[in-house]
Amino acid sequence: MALLSKQKIEKLKRKASDLVNRTFDQHINLAVTGLSRSGKTAFITSFVNQLINEGSHSKLGFFNVVHQGNFIAAKRVPQKNLHIARFEYDKAMQAFSQEPPNWPEPTSGISELRLALRYQPTDSLIKYATDTVTLTIDITDYPGEWLLDLPILNLTYEEWSEFTTELLTGVPRAAYSQSFLNKVNQLDPLAPVDEQLLADLAHEYTNLLMIYRHKLGLSVIQPGRFILPGELADAPILQFFPFTNFNELDKDAYQNATDDSLIGMLRARYIEYKERVVRNFYHEHFIHFDRQIVLADCLTPLNNGPESFQDLTQAINMIMESFNYGQSSLFRRLFSPRIDKLLFAATKADHITPEQHTNLTSLLNQLVHETKHHLSFDEIEMKTLAIASVKSTNVGKAQHQGSEIPVIQGNRASDGKLITLFPGTVPNKLPQADYWQSSPFNFIGFSPLARIDSHESLPHLRMDQVLQFLLGDKIK
Ligand SMILES: Nc1nc2c(ncn2[C@@H]2O[C@H](COP(=O)(O)OP(=O)(O)O)[C@@H](O)[C@H]2O)c(=O)[nH]1
Ligand SMILES: [Mg+2]
Known part of the structure; x- marks a missing residue:
């Protein structure tokens, strides 16, 4: 009799826990885009790498769940849509773990990956009901070029x-x-x-x-x-x-x-x-995304000159149309949107010296907000950040004409040689003619600094802030 009731209690407990899981477990569709070579593959690889290696010296101080010690673990789980290519995380990590390390091969389409992140809840009600909650994150990688096509629907x-x-x-x-x-x-x-x-x-x-x-x-x-x-x-x-x-x-x-x-x-x-x-x-795809990160490489166009930069401005304007949810917008008329958070990240920030980072963020802010005054983004929370998914330089100081200047040092991609340079200043607003005449920017590609094993975390700049903005509010 006693045994039976024990079984019964166990069963009831399981039922209750199932119910709790169904109630408290969370899900998020996270989309990553950006024009080709803007750094999507590097970004997703780093995003996943930081989470699944959390605890092994990863630096995620600004990701609250980690900072507060409530992060349990993250792992990859089979993706939802079997007809969509898998994001090749292992292949990318293989490239970073070679000697010498390499950047992952470019890809040309859409791909997906699913992560399960387990944590201890802090919300008192949830805490009362369960010890752990799982946040399932579906990450989709798709070319930003596809968003340039939105205006076509209207032409x-x-x-x-x-x-x-x-x-x-x-x-x-x-x-x-x-x-x-x-x-x-x-x-x-x-x-x-x-x-x-x-x-x-x-x-x-x-x-x-x-x-x-x-x-x-x-x-x-x-x-x-x-x-x-x-x-x-x-x-x-x-x-x-x-x-x-x-x-x-x-x-x-x-x-x-x-x-x-x-x-x-x-x-x-x-x-x-x-x-x-x-x-x-x-x-x-698009209408199912909850959150979007748009990656922009602003540094290469700065290096290429005014026409290339002007073109980036126009492309960002066109891309913004897909997030313009005002009542009369093209997007609104065609689809019912649901993205509630939009992060713009200026990638490859390890290419500039740290005191230029605020300028890079302001520049991207201007590029994005150029359009903001005539579009309505009321329903979306937006943020801009300067990041490096895989930090590939070290920062130092050098003497130049009697004074100390900041420099970066890294392995030049073209020949693997270790070089030290001051790449130039980044304008904090849309550059005018005098910028192009006076301060040529010197952008060169770098190889990853050192090989990283798949169980180690990749060096980065501000990936923890990215995680906090995109996931933080879902982790209660
Ligand atoms: N230094 C540095 N270079 C990066 C970073 N992310 C991407 N890159 C460079 O940009 C190239 C394109 O990145 P990738 O992720 O393949 O771009 P995608 O075409 O948007 O997927 C890479 O091969 C690297 O040379 C970064 O965080 N730091
Ligand atoms: Mg790619």
């Missing part, structure tokens, strides 16, 4: 062609676009479509976008999928381009053109892209 093929033609014919893009523009201008838009010609020109247009991004360091790349196609590489849905000669095309003839004419097919593919690729991304 007809003709309008989009106008927008891109303006870009193609302006400084600095025009220097590379002439041959493409000549070919497009020679096309007979009403002639029967030649699919091979269309594929060839789309390929040429994609190559141009690659040059803009990787040679000129520009940020406004449209359509965003063309340079980061993910699983759509070589699919006909990506085989279109802007028609640059609308002013010589009769309006009625255009309206009546069928899909078997060149212009009709271009328009049909554009519409298909808009619906199946752009809208689909927002529906399938």
Whole structure:
């Protein structure tokens, strides 16, 4: 009899604990984005690394749950969406643990990883009911270029062609676009479509976008999928381009053109892209995100010069549209948003000396808030930070013309040589002409400083503040 009631009590206890778990366990969908090479892979690797190695000398003083001693453990668990690529954490850690260490290989699409973080609750009510709570974190990595496509949802093929033609014919893009523009201008838009010609020109247009991004360091790349196609590489849905000669095309003839004419097919593919690729991304993924971190490498454009920097400004403006939830915004009209926290992080802050960090944060703040006055972000809490996901330099002092100046030291990526330099000053607001004339910024790539084993935590700057902002309020 006594035994039975003991079993009964155990059962009841389990039931109660199940109930508690269901009530108190938390879940969060965290999205990480940024233009290519802004540092997403390094960031997610570090984010996961800091959490799963917490306790082994990780430096997370500003992450309250750790600071207060309530963090128990974090581990990776199988992801939720099996049709989405897995974020290759182990592969990235392998790169950092080689001798000499390397940066992880670039990736081009969307990927996911799930973490379970266990902690002791501090909230008195929760504490009364359970000793531990689990916060499940789904992290999604996706290219920032995909957000540049949001405006496409609002543009007809003709309008989009106008927008891109303006870009193609302006400084600095025009220097590379002439041959493409000549070919497009020679096309007979009403002639029967030649699919091979269309594929060839789309390929040429994609190559141009690659040059803009990787040679000129520009940020406004449209359509965003063309340079980061993910699983759509070589699919006909990506085989279109802007028609640059609308002013010589009769309006009625255009309206009546069928899909078997060149212009009709271009328009049909554009519409298909808009619906199946752009809208689909927002529906399938974006609207499910609770929190978003946007990474921006402001230093490379500073190094590349005014045009590259101006382009970054425009790209950030375009990206901000996806977080503009005002009643009349494009986003609001199309989707029901739910992101409540948005973090902008200026990455690679280990490339500058520490006294420049506040300038870098102010600069990013300006880039973001440029747009803020005409957009409504009331429903989103925003923050800007200067971070290094994987700190790859040391800071020191050097004598220069009789005075002491701050310097950084690291292994130059190009040849692995240890070098010491003062990379220059970062403007604390959008740079004007005099900045470009007087203070050239000297940005060079660094390799990671020393190899790090997978059970060690990666050196970083302010990843703990990132964790606190993105997760802190969920951990009660
Ligand atoms: N010094 C330094 N370089 C970084 C850091 N994060 C990224 N990088 C550099 O930026 C490159 C691109 O980073 P990655 O994470 O692959 O960018 P993604 O294309 O956005 O995923 C890396 O190969 C590194 O050279 C950082 O925290 N510090
Ligand atoms: Mg990546």
